[in-house]
Amino acid sequence: MTASKALKGDGLMIEFKNVSKTFTSGKRKVHAVNDVSFTVERGDIFGIIGFSGAGKSTLLRLVNMLERPTSGAVYIQGVDISKLSQKDLRKQRQNIGMIFQNFNLFNARTVAGNVAYPLKLAGTPKQEREKRVMELLRFVGLEDKAKDFPDQLSGGQKQRVGIARALANSPDILICDEATSALDPDTTADILKLLKNVNRDLGITILLITHEMDVIQQICNKVAVMEKGEVIEAGDVFETFTAPKHPTTKRFVQSVQQDLPSKHILEKWQSNGGETLYRVLFKGDITNEPILSTVTRKYEVDFNIVYGSVQELQEKLFGNLLISFTGDKSAIEQVLQELESIVDIKEVTKDESGLV
């Protein structure tokens, strides 16, 4: 495995330009992908999330022309791949590794045989091929399984073989269709770690699709949210997690970040004469400083953290706290004003808490 890989290719790896894909079965038309535009840059781990039927798989399959766009174009490193001849397309596909939810290994071939297959397609000489296969199996931690058949492997091991096979021809791009959806949480974490290594150590750009926000949170730097064939929100993972705009995005974010205690607890808080709750969001490095205590001490106000979490996202910290204040009314006003200028603070409305 060479590190020089990281320098290959220009900035734009994948570019979707007004891409639509409509399936026609009889009289029924399904707009699986509808006017989608976004770009994946070199070095990205770009995640697409959406509920079942949102069009994620179709979108992914457009990247290597397993599905042809009805309109619009997909550019891979600047080339409109729908315009390639069959022969050039096959060559291009060797530059785009693909892994699948159900692994799709060749059952009649050994682990080594599976990994060797794409190398044979590329015409790699036998000796070099064998060396490369062992190198790849070592990378995914399966060198002792070379002679086994896929039906002798666990799900996680199968996906490792899938990854080794997809990386065989040193592609610039790796696309993953729900690569961890068939795996248990521990194995999922292992595979995600492996994908992160693929991105960081081999400089391979990754486009993955998932329905689990967890996966996005753990390895992606960019995210696009899909619904009914459209990309409804896209951007930096940290931005999207800390300030989701679309309701569907909010739902996905909430699936991994509980940002409110249960209604039961809130009701108890209220019936015990609890004060107004404020939500404070800390982003990035401000979290290192004792802002809350500094400001409240200044105005002689006390604060009480009722609920909250601090999470790491994209190697940055993100705090989400519910706080109440006790003290002089006007002093609290001043505290709020001063905090507003430093962090994101908002009153938790009755609407949000579900208490009326």
Add this chain to the structure above:
Amino acid sequence: MKVDWSNFWPQIVEATGQTITMVVMTLIFGSIIGITLGLLLFVTRENNILENKFVFQVLNIIINIIRPIPFIIFIVAISQLTRLVVGTTIGTAAAIFPMTIVASFTIARVVENNLVSIDPGVIEAAQAMGASPLRIIFTVLIPEALGPLILGLTFVSVGLIDFSAVAGTVGGGGLGHIAMTYGYQRFDGTVMLVTVVILIVMVQLAQWIGNTLSKLVMRR
């Protein structure tokens, strides 16, 4: 009339040879044509690697027309074509021709059915790696379906032993002919018994070979 066993044995041996020739030759020709047709039928299906409605429909219809015809009627129905191709309608060679046609179409269906059971995801994976359709046929479809394919061919060859006996009754020679002329028309139970035993042994042998081979490729 009593059968003279001293010169009857050589006749049995010859007839067994004829039956084996018919079955083996039909299996060879039928496999070549049938596997080709089966692959064609599969890859030209909707959404498959060489989707082609016209080719698929034509093949499909021909197979559906030929297969339900009872073999004994089929032999007679195409006897003019047999004469044209083989030069005669009597004898082993003349029996192989109609047997090959029927075997080809049967094998085509067996092959198609086995290929349909391959996970489409595996074919898609090969496509995504940049494999051409022809490459997929030889390096994915055939190897992935080989085990069941051998069992399917075994099933067909057992059926062919049956067909060869039918062909024997209408001039094809072989054990079917012996059984008919000596066993049935002259009411000789011993002859009947001998031919039946030989046929059973042949079927068992064919099944055993098929099972062993398929086990070998399926590693199970």
